Amino acid sequence: MSKINIFWFRRDLRLEDNAGLYHALKSGLPVLPIFIFDKNILDKLEDKADARVEFIHQEIARLSDELEKLGSGILVKYGVPHDVWTELLQEYEIDAVFTNHDYEPYARERDGEIRKLLKDNGIAFHSFKDQVIFEKDEVLKDDGEPYVVFTPYKRKWLEKLDSEMVDDGSGGMLSFYFQSYPTGKYHDHFLKTKPFEIPTLAGMGFEPAGIPFPAREVKQGIIKHYDETRNFPAVDGTSRLGIHYRFGTISIRKKARKAAILNKTYLNELIWRDFYAMILWHFPHVVDGPFRPQYADIEWRNNEQEFKKWCEGKTGYPIVDAGMRELNETGYMHNRVRMIVASFLSKHLLINWQWGEAYFAKKLLDFDLASNSGGWQWAAGCGTDAAPYFRIFNPASQQEKFDKDLNYVKKWVPEFGTKDYPEPIVDHKMARERCLEVYKKALK
DNA sequence: TGAAATGTTGGGGCG
DNA sequence: ACGCCCCAACATTTC
Numbered sequence: 206m207s208k209i210n211i212f213w214f215r216r217d218l219r220l221e222d223n224a225g226l227y228h229a230l231k232s233g234l235p236v237l238p239i240f241i242f243d244k245n246i247l248d249k250l251e252d253k254a255d256a257r258v259e260f261i262h263q264e265i266a267r268l269s270d271e272l273e274k275l276g277s278g279i280l281v282k283y284g285v286p287h288d289v290w291t292e293l294l295q296e297y298e299i300d301a302v303f304t305n306h307d308y309e310p311y312a313r314e315r316d317g318e319i320r321k322l323l324k325d326n327g328i329a330f331h332s333f334k335d336q337v338i339f340e341k342d343e344v345l346k347d348d349g350e351p352y353v354v355f356t357p358y359k360r361k362w363l364e365k366l367d368s369e370m371v372d373d374g375s376g377g378m379l380s381f382y383f384q385s386y387p388t389g390k391y392h393d394h395f396l397k398t399k400p401f402e403i404p405t406l407a408g409m410g411f412e413p414a415g416i417p418f419p420a421r422e423v424k425q426g427i428i429k430h431y432d433e434t435r436n437f438p439a440v441d442g443t444s445r446l447g448i449h450y451r452f453g454t455i456s457i458r459k460k461a462r463k464a465a466i467l468n469k470t471y472l473n474e475l476i477w478r479d480f481y482a483m484i485l486w487h488f489p490h491v492v493d494g495p496f497r498p499q500y501a502d503i504e505w506r507n508n509e510q511e512f513k514k515w516c517e518g519k520t521g522y523p524i525v526d527a528g529m530r531e532l533n534e535t536g537y538m539h540n541r542v543r544m545i546v547a548s549f550l551s552k553h554l555l556i557n558w559q560w561g562e563a564y565f566a567k568k569l570l571d572f573d574l575a576s577n578s579g580g581w582q583w584a585a586g587c588g589t590d591a592a593p594y595f596r597i598f599n600p601a602s603q604q605e606k607f608d609k610d611l612n613y614v615k616k617w618v619p620e621f622g623t624k625d626y627p628e629p630i631v632d633h634k635m636a637r638e639r640c641l642e643v644y645k646k647a648l649k
Numbered sequence: 650t651g652a653a654a655t656g657t658t659g660g661g662g663c664g
Numbered sequence: 665a666c667g668c669c670c671c672a673a674c675a676t677t678t679c
Contacts, residue, residue, distance in 0.1 A: 436650085544650065583650085595679040596651050603651090637652085641679060 206298045209396055210234045213241075213304040214279070215312070217335050217453035218264045220271055220392070222385040224335040229303035230391035237297065237396040238272065240265050242283040242409055245311070256414035256536050256570055257448075262406050263418075264454055269400060277395035283404045286315055290322055299328050305335035305453075308482050309574050310489045336453060337479045338382055338461050339365060341486040344479075351487040352480075353496075353589040359476050366465075383462040416536055418570070419445040421455055428463060432470035438527075438539035439612035444471070445537065447571025450478065481579035484589055491578045491588070494559070500587030502647040506555040514630055515550050516564055518618070521629035524604040525549050527617035534617075536570035541607055547584035548598040553636040555643055558585035586644070594644040597637050 212229040218240075220226065229236045247258065269279050282289045293299065302323055307316065320330040334340050344362050345351055352358035366380045373379035406412060423444045427434075434442025449455040457475070464472035488496060495501055514520050518529035528542035538546070543565075551558040562581040566572050582588025586596070608614055611621070620626050 541650085548651095592650075593679085597653095597679090598650095599652060634653095637679095645679090 208234055208298045208300045210236050210300050211293070211297070211302045212236050212238045213302060214238060214265075214268070215240075215304065215307055215453075216451065217305045218261070218268060219454055219456065220268065221388055222456035222459060223305070223388050223453075224333040224386050225303045225305040225331070227386035227388045227391070228331060228333060230388065230394040232301065232303070234300050235396035236303075236394055237280060237398070238268070238277070239280045239282065239293070240268075241286055241289050242281070242404060243315075244283065244285050245315075247409060247411075252567065253410060254412050254414040256416055256418075257572065258409075258411045259406060259413050260418055260448060260570065261452060262403075262411075264452060265403060269403060272395060273400045275392050275395055276397050278398050278400040279403075280401050281403045283409050287318055287322065290319055294322075294326055294328075299323075301329040301331060303331045303333075306332050306340065307336075308341065308486050310485075310492060336450075336457060337482050338362075338457060338475070339479050339483075341483050344483070351483060353484070355477065355480055355590045358480055358483075359473070362476050362479065379462070380465075383458050383465070385456060385458055414536075416534075416570075419448055419537070421446075421449055428471050429467045431468045435470065436541045436607050437613075438531075438542050439608055439610070439616070443540065447537075447569075447573075451571050451573050477579075478573075478576060481575040484579060485575040488589075491582065492574065495585075495587035496582055496589050497587050497591075499648055500585070503555075503557075504643055504647065505557040507557055507560070508554065511554050511630060512550075512556050512560055514627075515546070515554060515556070515561075519627055519630075520549070521627040522549065522600040523611075523614040523618055523621050523626075524600050524608060527608075527614045530617040532565075532568050536568060538569070539613075541603075542613075543580065544584055545598050545600060545603050547581055548592075549600060551581075551585040552594075552597045552640040553600075553631055553633070555640060558582065558587070594648065595641060597640060599633060599637075601633065 210229055210232050212226050217223055217225065226238070250258065265279065265281055269281075272278050282292070304316075307313070316332065323330045339362055341351075344358060344365055346357075352361070366382055369381035370378045371381050371384060423446065424441070427442065427444055431442065431444070434440050446455060446460070450457065450460075461472060461475050464475060484496075485491060490496075515525070516529065518526035518533065520526055524542065525546050528538050528546045531542070532538040547558065547561055550556050550561045558581045562577055565577055565581070569577070579588060583591045586592055586594035604614065614621055618626065
């Protein structure tokens with residue numbers, strides 16, 4: 206058996222502009238791409254019609270088709286990564302393994318184990334930055350500590366971006382950090398093989414969710430006008446690329462490069478993404494609780510019936526209910542509305558934001574641990590650079606500002622305005638004052 | 650990427 | 665013309 210290198214796909218499901226894959230293909234030995242449906246992760250999912258699993262499965266099938274055209278294939282396994290790698294060590298003569306960094310706590314632990322397993326077998330494990338522009342230790346304060354406030358982080362991020370410019374190949378200049386990896390130039394370095402059989406969704410205990418996935422291509426003009434349109438949920442004004450950023454079906458470098466040219470506000474959102482990934486790396490405790498410890502003392506009401514009504518979109522606050530119903534039906538919620546429903550749950554209802562975070566984690570197609578945690582903690586006031594606790598969104602004025610004509614509300618809450626629509630679950634004025642008291646008590 | 654409470658100003662009605 | 669009040673509009677402070 207002749208030696209090969211392996212490229213391990215995780216959340217980077219594309220053949221173009223893929224850092225780890227590029228390095229693998231340039232390494233000299235034929236490259237066998239693999240993917241593992243990780244039982245450690247899949248077994249934790251309650252809903253067997255999980256659209257994210259379906260999405261990954263669909264994208265793996267697409268990679269398989271693309272590789273077949275190149276005379277190669279992707280080896281897809283279903284199991285616990287350590288067991289799978291132990292099998293792979295039997296099945297192949299592996300020289301080195303290539304992959305891209307994954308910064309989540311579980312992934313760090315998993316990769317540590319696999320790195321050790323491979324090392325014990327004399328095999329190198331090479332991992333690369335691919336899913337962010339700047340990772341954990343690239344944008345730090347002058348004293349070497351991580352930023353916990355966004356604005357100075359962003360300033361430093363932009364400075365670093367401009368610090369190294371290169372020729373873009375067509376006469377202009379381009380940040381070194383936006384350069385793409387010309388993976389396609391080396392596509393003939395894939396291991397020549399027949400296509401492999403891919404485990405079926407049903408075989409892994411899953412089924413299709415039956416909701417459509419957002420396109421990989423953004424409609425003309427959306428990014429260019431993002432700053433003007435992004436706040437209006439009834440307007441088609443956001444890219445909806447979340448799921449593609451999450452699973453790497455698009456290249457962050459390509460999108461950030463485009464954003465830097467077309468719209469600074471859109472680029473800003475990508476910087477937030479880097480920011481929260483960096484925060485999660487340095488402060489992994491944000492997965493299980495508030496970044497600021499004193500917020501753990503808030504006496505949440507945690508009323509189960511009210512939580513259920515929030516989940517189902519039956520709070521009697523139209524903009525909140527519209528958001529929750531959009532989420533339940535499509536796996537997506539407009540970002541402006543995410544802020545409104547999060548503020549409402551944690552502040553009006555005084556329900557632990559972690560309940561809401563967990564609900565989003567179950568429902569959002571674009572769920573990302575770092576950004577979800579960061580966003581919820583921002584809304585609840587307990588995170589890095591968070592909205593102060595006394596900044597309580599008024600659902601009525603948010604609706605007036607951002608959905609004046611009620612187009613969004615009417616789309617998702619058809620019974621709005623009829624007798625079938627429920628009365629508000631809480632009085633706004635009372636809830637606001639109650640929130641201020643409870644937060645003040647915990648924080649004094 | 651807040652909202653409400655409180656303070657200030659100035660125009661207009663009116664005696 | 666003047667003082668007084670009301671209140672909208674805007675500014676500032678507070679939560």
